[in-house]
Amino acid sequence: MSLDLNNIRKDFPALQRETSAGVPLVYLDSTATSQKPLAVIGAMNDFYRHSNANIHRGVHTLAEEATALYEGAREKVAAFINAPSARQIIYTRNTTESINLVAHTWARANLKAGERILLTEMEHHSNLVPWQILQTERGVELDFIPVTEDGLLDLDAYKTLLARTPKLVAFTQMSNVLGTINPAAEMIRLAHQAGAIALVDGAQSVPHFRVDVQALDADFLAFSAHKMCGPTGVGVLYGKEDLLESMPPFLGGGDMIKEVKLRSFKPNSLPYKFEAGTPAIAEAVGLGAAVDYLTEVGMDHIAAHEHEITEYALERLEEIPGVKLFGPSADKKGGVAAFTLEGVHPHDVAQILDRDGIAVRAGHHCAQPLHEKFGIPATSRASFYLYNTKAEVDLLANGIYKVKELFG
Amino acid sequence: MDDLYREIIIERYKNPSHRGRLDPHDIQFADNNPLCGDHIEITLRTAADGTIEDARFEGHGCAISQASADLLLDSVIGKSLEDVRRLNKQDVLDLLGIELGPVRLKCALLSLKVLKAGAYGLGEASDELVE
Numbered sequence: 001m002s003l004d005l006n007n008i009r010k011d012f013p014a015l016q017r018e019t020s021a022g023v024p025l026v027y028l029d030s031t032a033t034s035q036k037p038l039a040v041i042g043a044m045n046d047f048y049r050h051s052n053a054n055i056h057r058g059v060h061t062l063a064e065e066a067t068a069l070y071e072g073a074r075e076k077v078a079a080f081i082n083a084p085s086a087r088q089i090i091y092t093r094n095t096t097e098s099i100n101l102v103a104h105t106w107a108r109a110n111l112k113a114g115e116r117i118l119l120t121e122m123e124h125h126s127n128l129v130p131w132q133i134l135q136t137e138r139g140v141e142l143d144f145i146p147v148t149e150d151g152l153l154d155l156d157a158y159k160t161l162l163a164r165t166p167k168l169v170a171f172t173q174m175s176n177v178l179g180t181i182n183p184a185a186e187m188i189r190l191a192h193q194a195g196a197i198a199l200v201d202g203a204q205s206v207p208h209f210r211v212d213v214q215a216l217d218a219d220f221l222a223f224s225a226h227k228m229c230g231p232t233g234v235g236v237l238y239g240k241e242d243l244l245e246s247m248p249p250f251l252g253g254g255d256m257i258k259e260v261k262l263r264s265f266k267p268n269s270l271p272y273k274f275e276a277g278t279p280a281i282a283e284a285v286g287l288g289a290a291v292d293y294l295t296e297v298g299m300d301h302i303a304a305h306e307h308e309i310t311e312y313a314l315e316r317l318e319e320i321p322g323v324k325l326f327g328p329s330a331d332k333k334g335g336v337a338a339f340t341l342e343g344v345h346p347h348d349v350a351q352i353l354d355r356d357g358i359a360v361r362a363g364h365h366c367a368q369p370l371h372e373k374f375g376i377p378a379t380s381r382a383s384f385y386l387y388n389t390k391a392e393v394d395l396l397a398n399g400i401y402k403v404k405e406l407f408g
Numbered sequence: 409m410d411d412l413y414r415e416i417i418i419e420r421y422k423n424p425s426h427r428g429r430l431d432p433h434d435i436q437f438a439d440n441n442p443l444c445g446d447h448i449e450i451t452l453r454t455a456a457d458g459t460i461e462d463a464r465f466e467g468h469g470c471a472i473s474q475a476s477a478d479l480l481l482d483s484v485i486g487k488s489l490e491d492v493r494r495l496n497k498q499d500v501l502d503l504l505g506i507e508l509g510p511v512r513l514k515c516a517l518l519s520l521k522v523l524k525a526g527a528y529g530l531g532e533a534s535d536e537l538v539e
Contacts, residue, residue, distance in 0.1 A: 343422075347444055347470035347515065351412065363444055377445040377468060406413055407422070407471075 003297065003305045009387050011037040023357040026392045031176050031204060031336055031383035032361055033226045040229055043289035047282045055281055056255060070281050073288025074271070080291045081221065082212040083238050087270040090237040091279050095203040096126040098222030098237035101274060102199055103130035105247040111167055113139030118166040118196065120145040120153055121373055122175045125366040127201045131170065145171070147373060151178040151327035158187065162194035169198045173205035177367045177381065178327030179336030181205070185216050192217065197243070203227055208334050209303040213238055225283065230290035234283035244270050251276040302386045306335040309384045309393060313337050316397040322404060326379060335384035341400060344407045346380040352406060353399045412506055413471065420475035425482060428464040437526030439533045441518050446473040448522045450481070458489040470515050477519035479503040484523070492527040495520060497538050
């Protein structure tokens with residue numbers, strides 16, 4: 001079944017706008033952040049207009065409503081990724097904070113100098129820098145699974161690197177530049193065999209296809225609401241219960257405690273142990289609405305639609321002389337097309353496309369080492385979501401022809 | 409469209425007059441724009457009285473950053489280091505003949521930042537140089 005794009009596009013008010021008079025927006029930057037449907041905007045609006053109160057300890061009506069909405073969203077998220085329990089859903093600010101939480105707590109409690117963490121060459125800075133900080137501070141060692149010329153992880157090299165017995169393997173399920181969908185279940189199985197635990201960066205995967213933490217057997221999964229039709233300011237860390245239980249708390253403050261004395265405290269139970277201070281309540285409610293929205297459309301339908309668009313986009317871009325695409329073929333990747341155009345800097349490509357209302361991103365997309373690996377400072381990146389159409393891909397291709405003409 | 413991609417900018421980007429590296433040189437400075445990875449290195453040859461006799465730039469980046477470097481060097485050859493120290497943001501915008509938003513302004517001003525840091529003999533370039 002294919003998506004009813006006319007109706008889906010009507011759900012997203014931003015997609016109705018023009019970037020200048022007579023120039024409709026062509027939004028091809030969902031990998032950076034997705035647009036938001038009315039259901040999400042409305043849920044947050046309703047929360048502030050109707051139920052706004054601080055959560056947990058309050059006994060008045062609004063506090064109870066706010067708590068129920070906030071915790072209800074947690075249940076929805078748990079079901080969405082098939083977590084065994086909502087206790088294992090920790091609200092954070094975003095994927096970056098989720099990964100940092102693991103680096104600050106699990107890693108500090110479990111890793112000694114000389115012990116190893118295995119990453120990949122295609123990681124976003126958010127899954128590199130927290131471990132580099134730990135390397136400096138604790139003397140842990142970092143290894144990297146290499147990326148092949150066609151943008152895949154070298155799994156033979158992975159097996160070899162596992163022989164160095166890392167304690168943690170942390171990798172992205174889908175590259176935000178190459179679009180590569182990594183074989184997460186197989187990689188986690190191998191990590192466990194080698195005695196490591198596995199953290200999956202799901203920032204790009206959870207919004208775009210069905211992710212089941214139990215089927216994956218992931219130890220940790222990190223993702224952000226804002227890339228999956230939800231608001232900015234809230235993200236999720238999923239963890240296996242025994243790991244989360246054994247980890248020391250993250251930030252200290254209100255809500256994360258069971259009991260506080262002048263010189264000591266007892267941490268709260270899961271998930272509150274990791275949620276200090278007043279959280280992003282309306283945003284969590286918005287995330288719950290986003291999960292409902294995506295579930296109603298159907299993650300399998302979304303994945304199939306994106307696959308169709310990506311296949312078409314790669315085909316259209318490939319035929320343009322001077323365009324070089326990065327990453328694997330459409331059957332091994334999600335809705336991302338990163339490319340260079342010979343003789344034109346990616347920023348110029350993006351700027352000129354913007355004149356036609358086409359929003360793409362240019363730069364290193366927070367994956368500088370990956371760009372260095374391919375010997376380029378930057379790429380232009382078009383990315384696709386449930387609301388993008390083939391007609392938009394055609395506009396992108398026409399826009400690139402215009403850039404070529406201008407730069408002659 | 410092409411207030412931003414004026415012919416002179418595309419032309420200078422594709423066929424710069426001052427691309428290269430002077431060796432030997434009297435002044436050399438390089439810096440990046442961390443946001444986009446634009447890179448500019450400028451080398452200068454100066455006379456005893458501080459007059460700039462020749463200037464070259466190397467680097468990579470968008471048309472705005474590279475064309476502005478070329479136009480800037482064009483404008484300072486024959487001038488003194490003291491003149492260079494007095495240059496500001498508006499001088500570069502006048503050379504380009506365009507208005508720029510905050511993001512692209514950084515691209516346009518990278519070469520001036522590098523040139524002024526070199527002219528002052530600084531260890532590090534700062535954004536204050538081009539305000």
